[in-house]
Amino acid sequence: MIAKNESRFYLRTVLILLCTFMVTGVALGAGPMEQSLASGGKVLLHFTSTPLMTMTETPFAIDLTSPSGNIEEDAVITLGLDMPAMPMPPNHPQVVFRDGHYQGTAVFTMAGAWQVEMMIRHADGVVEQVVFDIDKVLMK
Numbered sequence: 001m002i003a004k005n006e007s008r009f010y011l012r013t014v015l016i017l018l019c020t021f022m023v024t025g026v027a028l029g030a031g032p033m034e035q036s037l038a039s040g041g042k043v044l045l046h047f048t049s050t051p052l053m054t055m056t057e058t059p060f061a062i063d064l065t066s067p068s069g070n071i072e073e074d075a076v077i078t079l080g081l082d083m084p085a086m087p088m089p090p091n092h093p094q095v096v097f098r099d100g101h102y103q104g105t106a107v108f109t110m111a112g113a114w115q116v117e118m119m120i121r122h123a124d125g126v127v128e129q130v131v132f133d134i135d136k137v138l139m140k
């Protein structure tokens with residue numbers, strides 16, 4: 001009985017530590033970029049490695065907050081990476097909801113300024129689009 005309680009406590013501690021580590025890991029990356037949505041919610045995009053480099057698998061996380069402040073986890077998010085200065089080949093990193101965040105991996109194919117065009121389809125069918133400006137991706 002005691003052993004069972006102890007192992008449960010141990011498991012809970014490990015889970016809390018893991019969550020803390022994940023949140024901290026995300027916060028250490030490229031500064032989170034936040035935008036308000038017309039629907040009243042918020043969306044946060046953060047790249048988990050900095051500085052951003054060309055031809056590098058770059059993980060990102062997206063957090064969607066509903067107008068009431070809850071985490072919104074049933075939306076469908078699609079991304080398009082583009083450069084404002086020139087037409088670029090289609091670049092659409094896959095986004096999946098996993099471990100409490102929308103996540104994926106981006107590859108920037110060229111140095112310079114980029115834009116992340118984000119389309120959010122909420123569970124109620126409302127679609128919103130926001131654009132995040134990335135000042136600089138550096139040559140690897």
Ligand SMILES: [Cu+2]
Pocket residue numbers: 083086087088110
């Ligand atoms: Cu380009």
